Amino acid sequence: MHPGVFGEPTVAGAFADDAYATAKGFVRTRVLHRQLLEHLPAPPAALLDVGGGAGHQSLPLAEIGYHVTLLDPSPVMLDKARERVARLAPAARERVELIEAPGESAGAATGGRLFDGVLCHGVLGYLDRPDPMVAELCRLAAPGGIVSIMTGNAATMALRPALEGRWGDALAAFDSDREIGVLGVPARADTVESLSSFLRAGGVEPVARYGVWLFVDLLEFGRAPDDSALNDPAQWPAIAEVEFEAGRRDPYRQLSRVFHLIGRKA
Numbered sequence: 001m002h003p004g005v006f007g008e009p010t011v012a013g014a015f016a017d018d019a020y021a022t023a024k025g026f027v028r029t030r031v032l033h034r035q036l037l038e039h040l041p042a043p044p045a046a047l048l049d050v051g052g053g054a055g056h057q058s059l060p061l062a063e064i065g066y067h068v069t070l071l072d073p074s075p076v077m078l079d080k081a082r083e084r085v086a087r088l089a090p091a092a093r094e095r096v097e098l099i100e101a102p103g104e105s106a107g108a109a110t111g112g113r114l115f116d117g118v119l120c121h122g123v124l125g126y127l128d129r130p131d132p133m134v135a136e137l138c139r140l141a142a143p144g145g146i147v148s149i150m151t152g153n154a155a156t157m158a159l160r161p162a163l164e165g166r167w168g169d170a171l172a173a174f175d176s177d178r179e180i181g182v183l184g185v186p187a188r189a190d191t192v193e194s195l196s197s198f199l200r201a202g203g204v205e206p207v208a209r210y211g212v213w214l215f216v217d218l219l220e221f222g223r224a225p226d227d228s229a230l231n232d233p234a235q236w237p238a239i240a241e242v243e244f245e246a247g248r249r250d251p252y253r254q255l256s257r258v259f260h261l262i263g264r265k266a
């Protein structure tokens with residue numbers, strides 16, 4: 001098994017340690033969490049976090065009573081997850097299981113179990129193509145269970161280069177689904193429509209589509225004169241409230257550089 005770029009400590013650290021220590025990292029976790037709770041059954045229920053990395057999204061779910069299986073092919077990311085699990089309260093710690101495996105073979109790695117929620121956040125963009133992974137996510141969902149995918153939005157690729165004043169890149173981005181992402185590694189984006197059709201092919205009906213963050217990107221990439229809110233953790237909960245509302249309303253949710261798509265297995 002090849003762990004990919006997240007097997008490299010610099011990339012793993014840039015994501016799990018650095019990105020999550022920012023306003024955007026705070027908003028990402030907080031907003032996704034609230035969106036997920038609108039669809040997940042009440043705890044205790046069994047969740048599988050495919051490409052779960054250091055567990056920033058799923059360990060808070062273990063803390064509120066869910067049973068979490070976190071699967072990832074990168075030993076470096078799993079070490080970070082292990083450190084974070086060790087800091088949980090004992091009862092929550094017992095609800096977490098870590099498995100080293102790629103998501104495409106998650107079914108075999110988890111022994112054929114089915115899950116009430118299958119999460120896959122920030123993973124598809126690092127794969128050559130999304131459909132084999134989406135098919136596996138659908139297979140792993142129990143009847144009535146949800147599949148939650150968060151990934152780059154191919155419809156908003158021009159936003160970042162335009163805000164950064166890279167006009168040539170911005171023009172090319174309208175017809176591209178690839179970029180060098182904020183972690184400095186190549187990343188691919190998808191559309192809500194294409195992932196929705198892959199979900200339907202797997203017997204999962206899309207039920208909700210959200211944006212996850214918007215205003216933090218406008219502030220960060222646009223170099224707003226007063227971006228002090230991004231550097232003041234005391235303001236991050238208020239930003240997350242605003243982003244949560246924007247993430248569920250048009251036109252804001254359509255402008256987010258990522259989307260969160262939730263489907264329910266028949």
Ligand SMILES: C[S@@+](CC[C@H](N)C(=O)[O-])C[C@H]1O[C@@H](n2cnc3c(N)ncnc32)[C@H](O)[C@@H]1O
Pocket residue numbers: 003004006007015050051052053054055056057071072073074077101102103104120121122123126127
């Ligand atoms: C950007 S991180 C996201 C981590 C986590 N889902 C989160 O939202 O915090 C991408 C993760 O995808 C994992 N990954 C890469 N290729 C994968 C694959 N084929 N199957 C499962 N996970 C994979 C990486 O090891 C890394 O932990």
